Amino acid sequence: MxxxxxxxxxxxxxxxxxxxxxxxxxxxxxxxxxxxxxxxxxxxxxxxxxxxxxxxxxxxxxxxxxxxxxxxxxxxxxxxxxxHDAEGYGLDKKQPYAWQPPDVSRWQDRTFMGYHRADGSVGTRNYWLVVPLVFCENRNVLILKDAFERELGYSQPETYRQQVHELVSLYRSGQVDVIKKMQPFVDPDQNRTLAHEPARRPFEHIDGIKFLTHEMGCGGTRQDSAYLCSLLAGFINNPNVAGATVLSLGCQHLQANMIGEEIKRQNPKFDKPLLLFEQQAGTEYALMSQAVTQTFMGLTEVNKLKRQPAPLSALTVGLKCGGSDGFSGISANPALGQLSDILVALGGKTVLAEFPELNGVEQELINRTDDTTKAQKFIDLMSSYSAQAEAAGSGFDMNPSPGNIKDGLITDAIKSAGAAKKGGTAPVTDVLDYAEPATRPGLNLLCTPGNDVEATTGMAGSGTNLILFTTGLGTPTGNPICPVVKVATNTALKNRMPDVIDFDSGPIIDGEQRIDENADALLEYVIRLASGEETTKAEGLGQDDFIPWKRGVSL
Incomplete structure (x- = not known):
């Protein structure tokens, strides 16, 4: 029963x-x-x-x-x-913490097939990245996107374009009444996992070319441009990226030399092809044709890379939740916590983000942080973020969304206590500000908003090469360079949104699996995904969300 x-x-x-x-x-x-x-x-x-x-x-x-x-x-x-209410926290309340790692003998010799980089990191994907230093270059980035994706077999299916074409034909023939009576559109292939056209791809070892656009780089504060520089450098340094094309206008705050310097600052061993083009040096045509030719030649080089075995300790996995419900903290999030503990015990890195959703469990995390300097950094980031939010009239207590509340998350502390379960029980080895690279094995705390895309963007910028994303209500969020795995907290969601959900933790609620059994099954999926044997639903849908955090109040 x-x-x-x-x-x-x-x-x-x-x-x-x-x-x-x-x-x-x-x-x-x-x-x-x-x-x-x-x-x-x-x-x-x-x-x-x-x-x-x-x-x-x-x-x-x-x-x-x-x-x-x-x-x-x-x-x-x-x-x-x-x-909402929560206990206070501080170094003066810090308690000793002892961790009992899980038995990882089952996973000790397991490997995944990844792309080995010159700096020693290993990617789960092999992407070429095209980024603008300033919003003025967004149009040029999108033109390159259309050209490369269509010709190299990475473009999305034209399902909706065909639907519009049919509607136009009916309208032109005077059959508006037929349109009004049409049945709701039914996806002809709800179980598709890869929307691209591998048969047309000339580069078999390149998983895609990813194109970023944003609204920053100039006109805002110099601090915003500096954070954007760090974030873009983190994306280029990410193990899933093999090389990058950077477009610059020339006169913006975020100057071309800044991105190169920041990349090297973050990673002195950086050794990837980096192509930089500045529009104010000549005509648009000269810029674009040169970018096309040199990017294509760069692709021919990185296509020579092939997947090779790598230990699970080479993985850097982000831990995120969105569209949470009352089951998040008792099914999917604890399963992620168990998986995180396994990876930490193996020597891998996990990254827990969303500081507004750690409100009420700060002291537990402080206790788990052996380095008091790191613990104080966590306290400073949390307290300054909270104070900034309250000053704007939007404190952490306003974090739960209407959907969260409707499905049982009544206060931010309830939401946060469940969200923190994604971090398991391992000690905290490092505390990172937004876009700081994750370099230490173990559990890392990363300061991001709870906002799904700002958080996943920050995690990829810190070096995650996979993100596990739990959801109880259903969230289609993806990332350009980092596969985002949607883990359902309940089976009803998995059945209702099969085109979005990748893995189901609902069997925990139904009594069919223990948390550790569900976590083991999820880790098996992660190994296949990291090896390129699986693709996420977000990848198949082309869900490449990228929103940098401007460091304003965002919950």
């Missing part, structure tokens, strides 16, 4: 509904009986004891809010009767 409720931590005074529970229903759990005065929807929580205004609510063993109204035993917590 499937479990109906779950208590996540012994210290909790709320119980999670795993199924819809009816008003008047009697729930027997853990030697106690609860009579529910009202219905409790799946993913929501009811209290184990009467709560009065000001009384604390605990979940995941931490403070997640305080009652604002009387809450009867068995009644669910809501935005009406509960407000």
């Amino acid at each position: 499937l479990a109906r409720v779950l208590k996540v931590h012994p210290a909790d005074n709320v119980i999670v509904a795993l199924r819809n529970l009816s008003a008047g229903e009697r729930i027997e759990f853990d030697n106690a009986v609860y009579d529910l005065p009202y219905a409790v929807g799946a993913k929501h929580k009811f209290v184990t004891e009467d709560r009065h205004p000001g009384d604390p609510i605990y979940m995941y063993g931490v403070l997640v809010g305080k009652a604002t109204q009387p809450i009867r035993r068995g009644e669910s917590i809501t935005t009406f009767n509960l407000k």
Whole structure:
């Protein structure tokens, strides 16, 4: 019989509904009986004891809010009767921490097939990157994108173009009534995983050419341009990138020499082809034709690279969630945490981002950070970010979205305590500001917003060559250079959005798999993906999202 409720931590005074529970229903759990005065929807929580205004609510063993109204035993917590609250944190509260690594003997000798770079890193993909230093070059980047993708077999299918063509034909023939009566469009191939045309590709060892556009590089603050420079350098340094074409106008804040210097600063061993073109040196035609020819020649060189075996310790995996629900912290996120612990024990790197979604679990992470300098850096980043958000009238407590709240994440502390599960239990080895490269094996904390694309953009800029992205509501986010794996927190989502979801952690909720079993299955998928044997749904859909964080208030 499937479990109906779950208590996540012994210290909790709320119980999670795993199924819809009816008003008047009697729930027997853990030697106690609860009579529910009202219905409790799946993913929501009811209290184990009467709560009065000001009384604390605990979940995941931490403070997640305080009652604002009387809450009867068995009644669910809501935005009406509960407000966000969290414990304070600081170095003065730091407690000793001991970690018991998981048994990794099963994975010790496993390898993936990756692209070995001259600096010792290993890519899971082999991409050529085209980037503008300033928004003035976006048009030229898009022209190059159209030319290269169409001719080299990397363009997306023309499914929707064909649909528009059919509608135009009907309109021109006067059949508007036929259009009005048409049935909703049905995807002819919902299970496609690769939308490109491999048969037409002249370069069999190049996974794609990726083209970035943005709205920065000039006109904003010099700080914005400096952060963009670091981010673009991080993308070019990413192990999944084999070479890059950079377009510059010439007069912008982000000067051409700055990008080269930043690349070398981040990676003194940098040894990839880097092509730089400046438009104000001549005509647009001269710029573009030269960029086309030299980029093509660069592709002929990086196509000589082939996949070779690499240990799992060579992976750098990002840990992200978006469109979270009340099951995120008890299924998909803990599965990612288990996988993270395995990779850390093997000597690999994992990167946990989204600082607004660590609100309430700061002290636990401080305790797990052995280096007090790194712990203080985490405190400084968190406190300054939080203060900036509050000064703008949008504190971390405003982080949960309407979708989060509807599906059981009532306060930011509840959301954060569940989100932090993606980081497992390993010690924190490094704390990184946005676009800082991840260089130390182990669990890294990366300061990014919770915003899905700003966060994944920052993770790729810090060197992740895979991102595991959990979602309970369904999110199509992808990244130009870093495969983004969508992990469903519940099987209903997997069935509802099969064109977006790559892996299902719903069997944990359904009692069909333990967390460690689900994590093992996910790691097997990751090995195939890293080896090029699988592609993510986001890759197939061409979901290449790139939004740099301008360091303003973004939750």
